[in-house]
Amino acid sequence: xxxxxxxxxxxxxxxxxxxxxxxxxxxxxxxxxxxxxxxxxxxxxxxxxxxxxxxxxxxxxxxxxxxxxxxxxxxxxxxxxxxxxxxxxxxxxxxxxxxxxxxxxxxxxxxxxxxxxxxxxxxxxxxxxxxxxxxxxxxxxxxxxxxxxxxx
Amino acid sequence: xxxxxxxxxxxxxxxxxxxxxxxxxxxxxxxxxxxxxxxxxxxxxxxxxxxxxxxxxxxxxxxxxxxxxxxxxxxxxxxxxxxxxxxxxxxxxxxxxxxxxxxxxxxxxxxxxxxxxxxxxxxxxxxxxxxxxxxxxxxxxxxxxxxxxxxxxxxxxxxxxxxxxxxxxxxxxxxxxxxxxxxxxxxxxxxxxxxxxxxxxxxxxxxxxxxxxxxxxxxxxxxxxxxxxxxxxxxxxxxxxxxxxxxxxxxxxxxxxxxxxxxxxxxxxxxxxxxxxxxxxxxxxxxxxxxxxxxxxxxxxxxxxxxxxxxxxxxxxxxxxxxxxxxxxxxxxxxxxxxxxxxxx
Numbered sequence: 001x002x003x004x005x006x007x008x009x010x011x012x013x014x015x016x017x018x019x020x021x022x023x024x025x026x027x028x029x030x031x032x033x034x035x036x037x038x039x040x041x042x043x044x045x046x047x048x049x050x051x052x053x054x055x056x057x058x059x060x061x062x063x064x065x066x067x068x069x070x071x072x073x074x075x076x077x078x079x080x081x082x083x084x085x086x087x088x089x090x091x092x093x094x095x096x097x098x099x100x101x102x103x104x105x106x107x108x109x110x111x112x113x114x115x116x117x118x119x120x121x122x123x124x125x126x127x128x129x130x131x132x133x134x135x136x137x138x139x140x141x142x143x144x145x146x147x148x149x150x151x152x
Numbered sequence: 153x154x155x156x157x158x159x160x161x162x163x164x165x166x167x168x169x170x171x172x173x174x175x176x177x178x179x180x181x182x183x184x185x186x187x188x189x190x191x192x193x194x195x196x197x198x199x200x201x202x203x204x205x206x207x208x209x210x211x212x213x214x215x216x217x218x219x220x221x222x223x224x225x226x227x228x229x230x231x232x233x234x235x236x237x238x239x240x241x242x243x244x245x246x247x248x249x250x251x252x253x254x255x256x257x258x259x260x261x262x263x264x265x266x267x268x269x270x271x272x273x274x275x276x277x278x279x280x281x282x283x284x285x286x287x288x289x290x291x292x293x294x295x296x297x298x299x300x301x302x303x304x305x306x307x308x309x310x311x312x313x314x315x316x317x318x319x320x321x322x323x324x325x326x327x328x329x330x331x332x333x334x335x336x337x338x339x340x341x342x343x344x345x346x347x348x349x350x351x352x353x354x355x356x357x358x359x360x361x362x363x364x365x366x367x368x369x370x371x372x373x374x375x376x377x378x379x380x381x382x383x384x385x386x387x388x389x390x391x392x393x394x395x396x397x398x399x400x401x402x403x404x405x406x407x408x409x410x411x412x413x414x415x416x417x418x419x420x421x422x423x424x425x426x427x428x429x430x431x432x433x434x435x436x437x438x439x440x441x442x443x444x445x446x447x448x449x450x451x452x453x454x455x456x457x458x459x460x461x462x463x464x465x466x467x468x469x470x471x472x473x474x475x476x477x478x479x480x481x482x483x484x485x486x487x488x489x490x491x492x493x494x495x496x497x
């Protein structure tokens with residue numbers, strides 16, 4: 001069972017971690033998203049030989065992170081820090097948590113982190129048109145929940 | 153209100169602190185320990201796993217040390233914070249009020265207020281509050297808040313916000329209330345999220361861990377920092393001011409040292425003009441600065457400065473704009489609920 005060298009693993013984490021963390025944040029919320037990211041990276045360390053053979057390590061570790069995090073029936077929590085920027089709609093966190101997992105992933109990754117629909121589709125192993133549907137429905141639900149009419 | 157896309161972009165800032173290889177190593181180590189406690193592991197397997205974990209920990213330590221060595225600011229900040237922890241360890245235990253006495257503490261704090269109608273640019277206002285608090289050993293007490301009239305955060309928006317000035321206080325006000333209070337600007341009221349009670353840190357300090365790892369876990373859980381380094385940094389600054397005992401102060405400096413992205417900015421002044429040593433961390437598009445006294449390791453003040461030119465509520469906030477600040481004032485044990493140290497009553 002091969003283990004990575006420290007530089008090798010550090011380089012892997014530097015490359016994978018930002019997208020992995022953001023994707024898991026979108027699905028699981030702030031705290032569970034971070035926990036799941038650490039879990040997925042720990043899995044990569046423990047299964048290094050397999051990890052290096054993956055075609056889409058981010059997508060695979062994304063699913064590892066989800067399956068190794070706490071039970072999914074737990075509602076994701078999106079906390080807007082009181083220390084942060086005060087000019088943010090306070091109901092946004094709850095409204096995001098109410099979206100379906102697919103809708104939330106599309107909305108947060110595309111509008112929050114600037115991903116393309118194709119990147120989200122590759123991450124989830126679904127079609128671009130499905131991502132587009134998730135995005136449109138997610139934004140519609142957010143607008144209704146927040147009572148805003150503008151177009152994101 | 154800014155449009156939905158902008159709201160979402162701002163909101164996702166809370167996902168930004170990276171998960172580091174240090175976090176991964178800590179997770180593996182924790183899992184390893186718990187598995188050892190729960191079940192017997194065969195000698196060979198245990199030895200192999202211990203070796204693997206040990207190798208990972210050593211590797212991570214080497215990486216961290218080399219990263220610190222490569223980062224001039226990081227290594228400087230680490231050295232300064234080590235020194236601050238040493239100084240903190242030599243400080244006398246804080247005065248704790250006995251029956252019939254009160255702990256007095258004072259701070260001056262700016263609060264940021266955005267006022268505006270939906271769809272219109274938000275008027276960015278700042279108010280400055282001087283907060284004096286007296287607390288008895290049972291946690292009850294008194295709090296006096298003097299509030300100055302609102303000021304505009306940005307001089308150039310005075311005209312734009314003229315019509316909205318009706319919303320703003322133009323006269324200083326004073327509130328004199330029982331403590332603890334739910335007053336939203338009571339900066340030193342710590343909200344215990346698990347039980348809903350308010351308490352002062354010095355009263356709870358025996359319950360607070362004094363080694364960096366458990367302390368971080370405690371703070372993250374108790375104060376819902378979301379593991380965000382900026383939240384932890386700001387919280388540590390507040391706790392340093394709260395008359396924390398020496399062992400806790402040492403742990404607080406050690407915790408700051410471990411936060412990724414911490415930097416030394418050198419000799420600095422707080423917003424009261426007092427000189428100390430400044431350390432900083434960046435996040436949310438801002439720079440958060442803590443200035444502390446090198447002789448005592450006490451926190452003097454904190455401030456938040458816009459790190460880049462950015463848009464807030466439809467207004468352009470230039471880089472370097474002071475967004476808010478807190479200056480920590482004197483702390484002392486007094487014999488009555490109206491005595492202000494250094495002032496004749």
